[in-house]
Amino acid sequence: MTRPLLIENARIVDPASGTDARGAVLVENGLIFDVALNGPVGVPDGAEVINAGGLILAPGLIDMRVFTGEPGKEYRETLQSAGDAAAAGGVTSFVMMPDTAPVVDDGALVDFLIRRAKATSKVNVLPAGAITKGLAGLEMTEFGLLQEAGAVCLTDGRHSIQSASLLRTVMSYAANYGMTIVHHVSDHSLTGEGVMNEGLFATILGLKGIPREAETIPLARDLQLAALTSTKYHAAQISCAGSVELMAAAKKRNKSVTAGISINNLALNENDIGRYRTFFKLSTPLRSEDDRQAMIEALRNGTIDTIHSDHDPQDTEVKRQPFAEASDGAIGLETLLAAALRLVHSGDVELLTVLRAMTSRPAEILGLASGRIAKGAPADLILFDLDYPWQVSEREIRSRSRNTSFEGARLAGKVMRTIVGGQTVHTHED
């Protein structure tokens, strides 16, 4: 038995219930025991009391798309270093992509990862199982055994399945187990050798472009197959106005399709690439400012369900290359919350809406008990200062890789304390 924990004098912001009010939360045995709003609270005997001093108390963030280097590329990121980065960023659970060496396409690996993460990571690591063996896009994996081992969803990570008939089969079979298919939509033939958004800026830089249709065409296919197979489908990350139109139309008919977006596509645009800055080389690519604005609107009106970091550690060897030859990806666990709060500070999106996309919506899509401040829910909580100003510095990054696309960025909003299962795993030190 651990001591009860009382967090009082907090601004409780809980998107699941729509709460934004002063109150206190009592934690016992790793779970939320009671939530008291606008009223006096009794302090149980022996309780540890934290005076939040008016800071926001919210559910810990659930990040639906995180790549690690363990197993196989531990020099880029381990479960431990990813956990440290997540804790500092207020992410109390993350879905780990199966793009490791070996690929997480076998129940035994899921089991290993869960045990390994429990032993080394400060936060909850939720392994996703690969849809296809070796992420090769050819043969399906053992969905049932992956689920029994603890896989929270099925995805081929940064890979995109090209065959419509294989997708139909895997969606149909996933529905058998009630598992969500999370799919990165990218048409290989249209993407071709493209390395950034197609348009004037790519032309000026002399780089091959990726048309928006490389995303919208496979998305349209997926949404039709999801309806055909009655499966739970989550478009891993969308980036352009055309995809928003497709999602909005599909959602009118089908409640079990959802969409995510990388924080990069909400906070940045293709102009950030500047003169070949490879930390902004991403897959899904950064699009135009018009697209970014369309994505913000889609977040506001609920067409986009979730925001994730797309945390993708890459070392300098593969990043310090000519743009077209550099690897895709940027880290993001430590900057996810503050970058998302930019949308709140700019007045574009309500705080509850932004937090919902990183707490209760991912929990609903993945069937998790966390992501809310309610009696009986896991005590995965964050205390954060909405206005705390800070500047991102590569030197202070906890991740083993330093490929942040927010280097030098001035952000407002900082996690002061992160609690996982009732235990404080991170406190901010000035």
Added chain:
Amino acid sequence: MAQASAATATTTPAGSSGDFPPFKQRHLLSIADLKQHEIIDLLDRADAMVPVSRQERKSHPTLAGKTQINLFFEPSTRTQGSFEIAGKRLGALVMNMSVKSSSVSKGETLVDTAATLNAMRPDVIVVRHSAAGAVELLSQKVGCAVINAGDGAHEHPTQALLDALTIRRHKGRISGLTVAICGDIANSRVVRSNLLLLGALNVRTRVIAPRNLLPAGIEHLATEVFTDMREGLKGCDVVMMLRLQHERANGRMIPSVREYYHFYGLDAEKLSFAKPDAIVMHPGPMNRGVEIDPAIADGVQSVITEQVEMGVAVRMAVLDALLPAGGHA
């Protein structure tokens, strides 16, 4: 314009850097980096270099004791040769390095190569690479001047300078002319540098190509965009043809060479739409019978071999500007 007084002297050959105000750029990476007056300055310097290569003893050793490395990740006979002759006529020690592949899987990265060469203390590195931005990346890792000899489909600044010099010597001016560039606009670094340079000098620029070979947003970079060659050539002072890579005419991008030539190959009939005194240019190497009729390539309006001569002058001028005797102020 050319420094006529210096050109007449034989003991102090033409175009020595002392005749011009110091050139403020450390590298020549792109035309986009240059201001209008810097472009004109380089053209003037190049003009003054032309006589050096026309005299019997083609020596103008302002770079004596300096080391120039030509680092070519892509094969190029004419550009590499042009830079080599330019450096040697200026008295530099010139070393040619051809690197077959830049890919990581085959060993050293570009940045590693840069560090290795830098340790040999060159004064200037001339770089060609298949990836856009690669030359700029390399320039950030070395302590000497870097000249972009072509990076992917991005820029080829000395080509645009030699084209402009050729135009200016023939037309007596650049500003106010109409210049059409025709061919594989999408994949050409020559086009980007030329549109930037000519745009900076108030030229009316046109691009002419089938839609497949026009990159997104080109209408913002050229004054006018044409898909019909006759329309595009109407009233032009200069016709620049681009090389069509054979592999693009295999049915995946363009159906065939003969269809391409029929609609976009420069022959006498199409050229007749341009001004009667229009000049015909080509950056080389040419595909006679693909993008240009041999009779036109070798005809009276062609200035293609003169472009090659101006290439040496421009590269001498650039080397001289970046490596002034006594170093930068």
